[in-house]
Amino acid sequence: MRGDIIGPVLRTLNELKNKGLLADYAIGGGVAVLYYAEPVLTYDFDVVCVFPHNAGALLDPTPVYRELKQMGFCFGKEDQIMIAGVPVQFIPADDGLLSEALSNAREIVIEDVPTKIITLEYLVANMLKLYRPKDRAKLDLIVNNEAVPLDQERLEQILGTYSLLEKWRQFYER
Amino acid sequence: MSVDALIREKAAMRKQLAREPFAKKISILIRMQRMARAMAQSSGRPFRGSIWGEQQ
Numbered sequence: 001m002r003g004d005i006i007g008p009v010l011r012t013l014n015e016l017k018n019k020g021l022l023a024d025y026a027i028g029g030g031v032a033v034l035y036y037a038e039p040v041l042t043y044d045f046d047v048v049c050v051f052p053h054n055a056g057a058l059l060d061p062t063p064v065y066r067e068l069k070q071m072g073f074c075f076g077k078e079d080q081i082m083i084a085g086v087p088v089q090f091i092p093a094d095d096g097l098l099s100e101a102l103s104n105a106r107e108i109v110i111e112d113v114p115t116k117i118i119t120l121e122y123l124v125a126n127m128l129k130l131y132r133p134k135d136r137a138k139l140d141l142i143v144n145n146e147a148v149p150l151d152q153e154r155l156e157q158i159l160g161t162y163s164l165l166e167k168w169r170q171f172y173e174r
Numbered sequence: 175m176s177v178d179a180l181i182r183e184k185a186a187m188r189k190q191l192a193r194e195p196f197a198k199k200i201s202i203l204i205r206m207q208r209m210a211r212a213m214a215q216s217s218g219r220p221f222r223g224s225i226w227g228e229q230q
Binding site for chain 1: 185188189191192193196202204206223224
């Protein structure tokens with residue numbers, strides 16, 4: 001079993017945070033789903049983040065990309081950055097749901113590196129909101145696995161806040 | 175084995191997989207990425223994903 005894949009990525013992200021280039025971040029997307037549920041095929045390592053220079057409507061990830069380039073990492077496809085052989089995608093927490101998800105992210109340790117991960121209930125809410133085919137496939141994996149620790153009460157609170165309860169009902173009753 | 179028994183077995187396997195340590199899940203993910211690449215190559219399709227930890 002390889003245990004040196006995610007650690008270098010997380011150490012780099014923590015370094016960016018310590019340098020003030022990332023205000024905050026948490027693991028999201030397929031890797032977060034994999035953390036709570038069964039392994040699911042994904043190629044991106046999604047990082048939900050807040051850049052420190054995005055006061056108001058301005059969003060500027062440039063300093064992060066510049067620093068990563070100086071650290072020797074290269075750009076992958078689209079806006080991915082290859083960090084230690086893993087394509088990392090920065091997803092700005094620029095709406096209410098993602099911003100709240102990041103604020104409520106859970107602190108964990110992976111490969112001896114402290115980090116944060118979006119909680120399962122916020123992941124479900126965001127996938128329900130996006131509702132692309134790949135989101136629906138992941139929702140199926142979560143809903144149909146009794147070992148996945150989904151807090152229904154907490155989920156319904158979040159879904160209620162973001163007007164997603166009806167969509168959830170429709171998904172659940174398909 | 176009946177269909178019901180197969181479904182029960184698969185559900186049990188998925189529950190077990192969900193409970194595996196994160197590091198093991200990541201190693202399974204990388205195997206899945208390699209399988210996806212092998213399937214694309216064997217059918218002559220371009221592989222648009224990546225294998226984590228491999229030099230690009």
